[in-house]
Each structure stands twice: as structure tokens, then as C-alpha cells.
Amino acid sequence: MTIPAKRTSRRCLAGALLVAGLAASFGAAADSVALRHVRVIDGTGSASRENSTILIENERIAAVGPDAQVTLPEGARELDLSGRSVLPGLISNHSHLGMTDGTGAGAQNYNRGNIERQLRQFQRYGVTTVTSLGLNGPLFQRLRAEAHSGIGVGADLFGADRGIGVPEGAPPMNVAPEQLYRPATEEEARAAVREMAARKPDLIKIWVDDFNHTLSYKMKPEIYTAVIDESHAHGLRVAAHVYYLDDAKKLIAAGADILAHGVRDLPVDNELIEAIKATGAWYISTLDLDEAFYVFATQPEWTQTPFFRQALQPALAAQLDDPAWRRHTLADPKKLAIWEQGVKTNQANLKRLVEAGAKVGFGTDSGATPLRIPGFAEHRELQLAVDAGLTPLQAIALATGNAAALLGLDDRGVIAPGKRADLLVVAGDPSQTIADSQKIEAVWQQGREVSGPVVP
Ligand SMILES: [Zn+2]
Known part of the structure; x- marks a missing residue:
């Protein structure tokens, strides 16, 4: 039942839309699709609803409700999805595009083919909206415009233009000058913001610390x-x-709007929690980030699953399978301890902030390095959030309704009439067992089924 979303289908799509437009004017419903008998996890954190129907018309959700109460227009296509759960397409608030290819990283990777490959991979894994949080080159503007207009490849794209780092400091990335500012003075910093503002970025990104x-x-x-x-x-x-509690406090006091990583050196305290709540700032944990430093070398069972292996480019798969690489990665017990403790502290802080009612979004830093694997990382993040003590519904809400709100997008992130039909169809029930988010059967974006199972 998959309709491949190839670039060559653009003309057909335009034709289909034209036909749909004509049909609509005669009262028919050529472009209506009903997902029947599904479990709806709506992205608000509310309990899931069994035996539901989602009616999709063109790019949007037209209706959602109990099977018996949703009236289907004449001619609507019906898909019996009994036993499946439908949740909003996942939204990443913190990823990077065009940084990595295979096992390498560098400015040469910021090109259309590589970025489109990554956007496709995000989409295939059910991440239908991605924020490239800095280090974007000039090509970004065009790709973002294409994504928003619906003619782009893969996930929809938002981003933070180049971003602002530190001379001889963070971020320690091999990027081109046109991907990053490193201002030495306040005036240079303001000039950098003005240049970016002219290109209408979705956010401004800064790197403030010394990378541990x-x-x-x-x-x-x-x-x-x-x-x-x-x-x-x-x-x-x-x-x-951010990484350190002290920086997080200073940044919030200075008016920062989003902490793009979790605090990992110390437990968050009341002072920070109150400041975050008082200012309405957002917090993104990126739990997967520190785990990705070591977990592919320690190789728990899930790194052998097809769902994970499908996300690896061949060169990366070969690296992870290389015992020498694994030994090297785990060679320094001090580093390993810092990474492991970073994950634990980050998890405890996430739990505390959610309980305190702070605004928490969703991201992993996927794509920043080869080990932060687009699409897979987001599902791992859900699992780590649940391991931190969140309910599966809370974790899913971070990655859908909350993540949309962080971006200021009211057209997606929840399953409700009028919202974009960006949907993830999975077997099983991720509202009970978060790992079921990985049992992807189909991904819908803007009302079209754009991808089938990750594992055929
Ligand atoms: Zn990042």
C-alpha cells in the first residue's frame, strides 16, 4: 500500500491535485483516505483511544474520532489498520544536516545529495520534521523552501542558519566559514545576528562552553x-x-530561549527550574548524544536489530563491527565514566523538569557526528526518556506536540482536525511499550503515504 515518494512523481502529484480540485468542485472525495480501526496516540499526552478513524483529506486531517462516529465522504479510500497505532510524525528540535557521510565529517558533506539522503532517512524512520540547529551553509535556504512547499525530498526542514561559536573554541567542527560565525567582539556578534536575520532563520544557535x-x-x-x-x-x-548547570543558569538569566542540550554535570536545582519556568524557556535533553559515544562499542542486543542496522551506511556498519574500533572507543575508562554519568544525570534532570512542569522539547543532536544516527537516534531518545521515568505517553508528547510548540508550529505535532497529516503508523502499542515506536509500518507526510516499513 506504499506510494513511493519519488521526485519523478511530482508531475503526477500535480496532476492528482488538479483532479482532486475538479472532483472537489463536484462534491466527490477523490483524495479522502480513512485510516480505520486504529489506536490514536494524539501527541498531547492524553490517553490513547482505541477503535478510532482518522480521515485524511488532501494534506490535512479532516476528522478523527471513534470508528462509528466519523462519517466518510462518498468515495473515500478505507484502510483497515486494526491492531496498529497511529501517532503524529516525530519532530526533532535538535539535529544537524550535511555534517556527516559514512564515518566521516566535514564541510564537503554539506551538499544537496547528502542532505536529501539524510532527510529521506529521517522520514523513513518517522521523523517528518527536522530542525537543523546550526552549521548550515547557503544551500540551506533553498532546501528549506523546497521542503516547506512540499516539493522537497524527505522530512520537512527548519533550522538555525549558521550559528555562532567561539574563536578557537566551540564547536570543534570542521566546517566552512560560510557555515559558522566565530565573533571576537560584541559588535561582530551583533553583525552576525543581523546577517542571519536577513535570511530569516527559524532560530539563532550559540555554542558557549568548552566541550567538557x-x-x-x-x-x-x-x-x-x-x-x-x-x-x-x-x-x-x-x-x-549547554552542558554545565552554571552556564544554563547564566544563559537563562541573559534571556536565552532554548537550552538545546540537557544539563549533564550536576542535578538541576530549584533555582534553574524556577528560572526556566518564569521565563518560559524550553529545554531539550538530547539523552542519546552521550550514550552514542559508547553504546555502539558496548553493543547491547538492540544494536544487532535490523531496525538499527538499516540506519547505518555501509562504512559506518563496518566500523561498528570492527573489534579494534570498539576497543579504542572503550579504551579510556575515565571518558566512559563521564559519558555514562552524563546520560544518568541528563535522565534524572529530564524527569525532574517534566515533573516540575517546565516546557520540554525533543532532540538528539542526530547528524552532528556519524554516531548520532538520523532517525534511529530519535527512537532511542524515546526509549531513554522512558527509562528516565517518563511514561511512554509523556515521551511521545515531547517528540510531537511539545516539539511542534517549541518551533511555534500550530499546524502539526498532534492528531486533530485541521492539522497536517504527518503520521507514523506502527504495529503494537507504543503508549504502553515505547519500543513499539520502532515497529514502523508506514509514514505519512502531508496526507501521502511516503514510506513503508523500515525493516521490510
Ligand atoms: Zn547540535
């Missing part, structure tokens, strides 16, 4: 204060890379 004491310089407070001030003057919100 591996870099010599942090961003000076006067620089990030200038960036935040100038961004706000242009109506833009600032997302900050």
Missing part, C-alpha cells in the same frame, strides 16, 4: 548577551548549546 574541558575558551558572557539582545531585537529566539 576539551577546549581552551568558552564564549564570553558579553558575547552571548549581545547575541541574545540583537536576536530578540529582530524577533528571533536563541537556542544555546
Whole structure:
């Protein structure tokens, strides 16, 4: 039942839309599809609803409700999806595109073919909206426009233009000058924001810290204060890379709008929680990030599953299978301990912030390095959030309704009339067993079934 979403189908799609338009004017429903007898997990955190129907018309959800109560227009196509759950397409608030290819990273990877490959992979894994949170080159504007207009390949795309780092400091990435600013003065920082503002980014990104004491310089407070001030003057919100509790407090005090990683050095305290709540700032944990440093070398059972292996490019699969690479990765017990503790602290902090009612979004930093694997990372993040003590419904809400709200998007993220029909159809019941999010049977985007099972 999969309709392949190939670029060559554009003309056919245009034709289909034309036919649908004509049909609509005669009262028929050529483009109506009903997903029947499904379990709806609507993305708000509410309990799932059995025996439901989702009616899709063109790009949107036209109706959702109990099977018996949703009236189907004449001619609507019906799909019996008994036993399946339908949730909103997942939304990443923190990923990167065009950074990696195979086992390598570098400026040469920021090209259309590679980015489209990654956007397709996100979509195949049910991540239908992706935020490329900085390090974007000039090609970004065009790809984003294509994605928004519906002619793009793969997931819909949002992003933070280049982003602002530190001279001889963070981020320690091999990127082109046209992918990142490293201002040395407040005036240079403001100028960088003004340049980006002209290109209408969705967010402004800053990297403030020393990557766990591996870099010599942090961003000076006067620089990030200038960036935040100038961004706000242009109506833009600032997302900050953080690791340390102390930086998180200072950034929130300076007006940062989004903490783009979880606090990992210390437990969050009341001072930070109250400040986050008082300012309405968002928090993104990226639990998967630190785990990805080591978990493919320790190789728990799930790294052998087809669902994981399907996400690997051949060169990366070969690396993970190489005993020498695994030994090297785990060679430094101090590093391993820091990564493992980082995950644990991050998980406890996530639980605490959710319980406190802070605004929490969803992201993994997927795509920033080869080991942060697009599409797979988001499902792992759901599992890690549940392992942290969230209910599956809470975890799913972070990745759908909340993540849309973080981006200020009211057209997606929940299953309700009028919303985009970006949907993930899975076997089983992820509202009970979060791992069922991986049993992907189909992905719908803007009312079209764009992808089938990840594991054929
Ligand atoms: Zn990042």
C-alpha cells in the first residue's frame, strides 16, 4: 500500500491535485483516505483511544474520532489498520544536516545529495520534521523552501542558519566559514545576528562552553548577551548549546530561549527550574548524544536489530563491527565514566523538569557526528526518556506536540482536525511499550503515504 515518494512523481502529484480540485468542485472525495480501526496516540499526552478513524483529506486531517462516529465522504479510500497505532510524525528540535557521510565529517558533506539522503532517512524512520540547529551553509535556504512547499525530498526542514561559536573554541567542527560565525567582539556578534536575520532563520544557535574541558575558551558572557539582545531585537529566539548547570543558569538569566542540550554535570536545582519556568524557556535533553559515544562499542542486543542496522551506511556498519574500533572507543575508562554519568544525570534532570512542569522539547543532536544516527537516534531518545521515568505517553508528547510548540508550529505535532497529516503508523502499542515506536509500518507526510516499513 506504499506510494513511493519519488521526485519523478511530482508531475503526477500535480496532476492528482488538479483532479482532486475538479472532483472537489463536484462534491466527490477523490483524495479522502480513512485510516480505520486504529489506536490514536494524539501527541498531547492524553490517553490513547482505541477503535478510532482518522480521515485524511488532501494534506490535512479532516476528522478523527471513534470508528462509528466519523462519517466518510462518498468515495473515500478505507484502510483497515486494526491492531496498529497511529501517532503524529516525530519532530526533532535538535539535529544537524550535511555534517556527516559514512564515518566521516566535514564541510564537503554539506551538499544537496547528502542532505536529501539524510532527510529521506529521517522520514523513513518517522521523523517528518527536522530542525537543523546550526552549521548550515547557503544551500540551506533553498532546501528549506523546497521542503516547506512540499516539493522537497524527505522530512520537512527548519533550522538555525549558521550559528555562532567561539574563536578557537566551540564547536570543534570542521566546517566552512560560510557555515559558522566565530565573533571576537560584541559588535561582530551583533553583525552576525543581523546577517542571519536577513535570511530569516527559524532560530539563532550559540555554542558557549568548552566541550567538557576539551577546549581552551568558552564564549564570553558579553558575547552571548549581545547575541541574545540583537536576536530578540529582530524577533528571533536563541537556542544555546549547554552542558554545565552554571552556564544554563547564566544563559537563562541573559534571556536565552532554548537550552538545546540537557544539563549533564550536576542535578538541576530549584533555582534553574524556577528560572526556566518564569521565563518560559524550553529545554531539550538530547539523552542519546552521550550514550552514542559508547553504546555502539558496548553493543547491547538492540544494536544487532535490523531496525538499527538499516540506519547505518555501509562504512559506518563496518566500523561498528570492527573489534579494534570498539576497543579504542572503550579504551579510556575515565571518558566512559563521564559519558555514562552524563546520560544518568541528563535522565534524572529530564524527569525532574517534566515533573516540575517546565516546557520540554525533543532532540538528539542526530547528524552532528556519524554516531548520532538520523532517525534511529530519535527512537532511542524515546526509549531513554522512558527509562528516565517518563511514561511512554509523556515521551511521545515531547517528540510531537511539545516539539511542534517549541518551533511555534500550530499546524502539526498532534492528531486533530485541521492539522497536517504527518503520521507514523506502527504495529503494537507504543503508549504502553515505547519500543513499539520502532515497529514502523508506514509514514505519512502531508496526507501521502511516503514510506513503508523500515525493516521490510
Ligand atoms: Zn547540535
